[in-house]
Amino acid sequence: MSTTLRALPTFLLWCALITNTQATGDSLRYLLPKDTVFLTIEGEEKYFDHRLEKKQTLYSLSRFYGLSVEELYYYNPGLKEKSVLVGQSIRIPIPNRAIKRYKDNTFAAGKHASVYYVVKKGDTMFRICRTYFRMPMEIIMERNDMTSTTVKEGQRIHVGWISTEGVPESFRQFTGDPNSRRNEAMSRIYQREKTAKKEKEHQGVAYWQKNSKEDSDFYALHRHAPVKSVIAVTNPMSKRTVYVKVIGRIPDTVYGDDVVVVLSPITAKVLNAKDPRFFVRVKYWE
DSSP states (O other), X not given: OOHHHHHSOHHHHHHHHHTTOSBOOOSSOSOOTTOEEEEEEETTEEXXXXXXXXXXXXXXXXXXXXXXXXXXXXXXXXXXXXXXXXXXXXXXXXXXXXXXXXXXXXXXXXXXXXXXXXXXXXXXXXXIIIIISOOOHHHHHHHTTOSOSXXXXXXXXXXXXXXXXXXXXXXXXXXXXXXXXXXXXXXXXXXXXXXXXXXXXXXXXXXXXXXXXXXXXXXXXXXXXXXXXXXEEEETTTTEEEEEEEEEOOOTTTSOTXXXXXXXXXXXXXXXXXXXXXXXXXXEEO
């Protein structure tokens, strides 16, 4: 917290925070140094609300925060079916790497917005510091002029800063929506299956039913990989890889020879596929 804010009486400090309760930016930028990001945590995910300003679009908003538009739809149920409005709040997941916890010699105040955590019921100072943000308790207490480790529901605690230049997609350990975390288990199965087997690789067209509303699981049809095995599918355009279970063969009478894999809708979405047919690279064990 800045020296100026530290000098404010408690009441004025509270007023200073609530005057800007969401990140908004302006018509040209999505985050400004004067903005404040207020994080909440559900499960293992950190979120905040971005309030749309004039000329801000879902596409550019998603790019700014290192997401795809489909991912915004996932985190904001009902968003896809409605027109977005100025002033509307869009839920944004924030990866840990995007939160700058300490100021170093390269820190520029004019290129960062403050990040606060909003205390929820059941939180303790130890959990906030060590589990949520992996920081020494003493640093957070000093940053917030705290003399006690007692916290209250709704309390706002300054934990760091976020760059006003956006969140690189590479900061997201698991690309796509939270289903990608489940996909990490599939990747471990793929690595485990390599024992005494040879890895094969080929490339070609992937097909998926873009208009399908099914988002059940990660699966695929493939011509050669053993049924019930796991294969790795990479979209070179988005540089994303998803591990999927083979549940059957590709019917020759339905798809052309150029189609090397048929994917479930959720698989294609996490790969950030734009069209029903798109180029992929496939790896499997045989």
